[in-house]
Amino acid sequence: MENCIEISDLGFAYETRPVLANVNFALKRSESLAILGQSGCGKSTLLRLIHQLLPPDDGTIHVNGQSSILFQDDRLLPWRTCLDNVGLALTRQSLTRPAKTEQTTALFEKLRIPEVCHQYPHALSGGMRQRVALARALINQPDLLLLDEPFAAVDHFTRQALIVELHQLRQTNPVSMVLVTHNIDEALFLSDRILILGNMPTSVQHSVEIPELPTDWQSFYRSKEVASIKVDILSTLETVQ
Numbered sequence: 107m108e109n110c111i112e113i114s115d116l117g118f119a120y121e122t123r124p125v126l127a128n129v130n131f132a133l134k135r136s137e138s139l140a141i142l143g144q145s146g147c148g149k150s151t152l153l154r155l156i157h158q159l160l161p162p163d164d165g166t167i168h169v170n171g172q173s174s175i176l177f178q179d180d181r182l183l184p185w186r187t188c189l190d191n192v193g194l195a196l197t198r199q200s201l202t203r204p205a206k207t208e209q210t211t212a213l214f215e216k217l218r219i220p221e222v223c224h225q226y227p228h229a230l231s232g233g234m235r236q237r238v239a240l241a242r243a244l245i246n247q248p249d250l251l252l253l254d255e256p257f258a259a260v261d262h263f264t265r266q267a268l269i270v271e272l273h274q275l276r277q278t279n280p281v282s283m284v285l286v287t288h289n290i291d292e293a294l295f296l297s298d299r300i301l302i303l304g305n306m307p308t309s310v311q312h313s314v315e316i317p318e319l320p321t322d323w324q325s326f327y328r329s330k331e332v333a334s335i336k337v338d339i340l341s342t343l344e345t346v347q
């Protein structure tokens with residue numbers, strides 16, 4: 107199967123401070139990968155390198171197709187409606203204005219948030235703003251969706267709802283995905299594989315394949331298999347160097 111991302115011997119430093127060293131991994135098309143590691147180990151930096159916001163110092167990164175990124179904060183323009191925030195991100199310049207509006211409205215309907223189209227971001231809850239930011243990340247039908255702690259700023263129940271919605275979205279639109287998170291439940295719920303990074307300068311220390319797990323929260327939390335994988339991951343995180 108063709109890979110969506112191929113990373114070889116990647117190294118990166120902020121000025122003289124090495125953050126990543128000899129990072130190697132590949133992501134298959136349609137695969138969902140979560141990245142875990144201790145705070146400050148370089149997870150967000152890795153995502154920014156994949157999205158070409160930073161250039162590598164060593165090694166290579168190949169992304170087959172177009173990527174888009176969703177951050178913890180929604181970064182919506184406060185003076186634009188939600189529809190405009192998403193429509194402005196549409197890169198197909200050849201589309202007429204009505205066609206752009208139609209395409210954007212259809213995505214709001216697909217994400218089941220048509221009621222917010224004409225509202226401004228400040229009038230929405232944090233969870234709803236993040237749904238709009240997700241719409242903006244998806245509007246150009248990216249091959250790769252990069253998520254940098256996308257649900258960290260919302261409450262527990264909103265977070266659960268957003269995770270289920272994203273999971274369901276991937277059932278119909280299996281976009282390749284890399285998720286950076288501190289939340290092991292989120293990583294298990296959304297990913298096919300988890301990479302565990304070591305401490306700085308970071309490299310990939312472990313790669314854990316995730317079996318099929320329950321997709322409703324009650325069964326997920328009650329699952330002995332989930333509990334057992336969580337214990338393994340937590341002990342691995344404690345021992346990485």
Ligand SMILES: Nc1ncnc2c1ncn2[C@@H]1O[C@H](COP(=O)(O)OP(=O)(O)OP(=O)(O)O)[C@@H](O)[C@H]1O
Pocket residue numbers: 120125143144145146147148149150151152
């Ligand atoms: N623009 C920058 N300039 C200099 N150093 C930076 C910059 N951004 C991040 N760093 C440093 O690089 C290291 C890795 O940061 P990064 O944000 O990638 O880690 P992280 O694993 O995503 O952290 P967290 O889990 O806390 O979000 C940290 O020590 C951080 O202080």
